[in-house]
Amino acid sequence: MSNVHPAQRVAVLVDAQNFYHTTQSVYSRNIDYRELLEEAVDGRQLTRAIAYVIRADSPKEESFFEALAEIGFETKIKDLKTHADGSKTADWDVGMILDAVTLAPHIDTAVICTGDGDFSRLCSHLRHEGVRVEGMAFGESTSEDMVDAVDSFTDLSERVDRFLL
Template identity: 70%
Template sequence: MRQSTVHTGQRVAVLADAQNLYHTAQSVYSRKIDYAALLESAVDDRDLIRAIAYVIEANSPDEESFFEALEEIGFETRRKEIRTFGDGSKKADWDVGMSLDAVSLASKVDTLVLCTGDGDFARLCSHLTHEGVRVEVASFGASTADQLVEAAHTHYDLDDEADRFLL
């Protein structure tokens, strides 16, 4: 997965947009993400400072065991409930929360790995780069916004090694 300027000793944080990864893995592959493989590859023998997975609570039967598995792997979990509006529409996303965590971590890390294909994070990449942080994106290329790929120092396309990153 690693393609360029990576040094052992770099301090790295990994922020995983679980909802974004889940939807792509399900729609393209009908499979689930292997978060242990994702974290190991994202860290790549560097010093892990923080790993945070942003999850949505949907009251599904297996979600608590999924959250516990993430924590056993080494992720902190940030949880948000789905909000249902009067018209029946539902919304739950972590864009602002992930961005705030990334900005807060910027002074503590050399590299930040965003595990998402959401183009809304392109501006965050530009900001972090301006702050001197190396930004890497790990996502499924087929569903990753071009502006996010362009804004990051490096994009690791999980499609290239799908069997490694999927259960």
């Protein structure tokens, strides 16, 4: 990546649900969060690494949350909600956006790990505030709006052997 230097303070924000659905539907594999974090930090000073996850009461999720913590991620957990009509929702968009805006004065670079185009406006705002914004996601499930809104984009699909387990 260009414009990278060791003194940069970096925050890494990962939309784990977005990555889970992409890696399962496209590759039937799981993401290697250790490799993802290493690539995102890229030798710089890690300020915060946050993985936004959903608790859906599935068998291995607690061990997954623990593994994220061991790697160095702070996990923010939201319970899956079931509505009266039977539909289920769980969304971290607002939480990620608030965290990114709150962190902006304390970082030089935000690495936003999602393909969700809803975050393109956040990226534009952070750049306006003087924060370098890097995006990391799988190209086949990434909105063009997201790619266009960041300073640099890493397509994880180009190196699946590194980023998938």
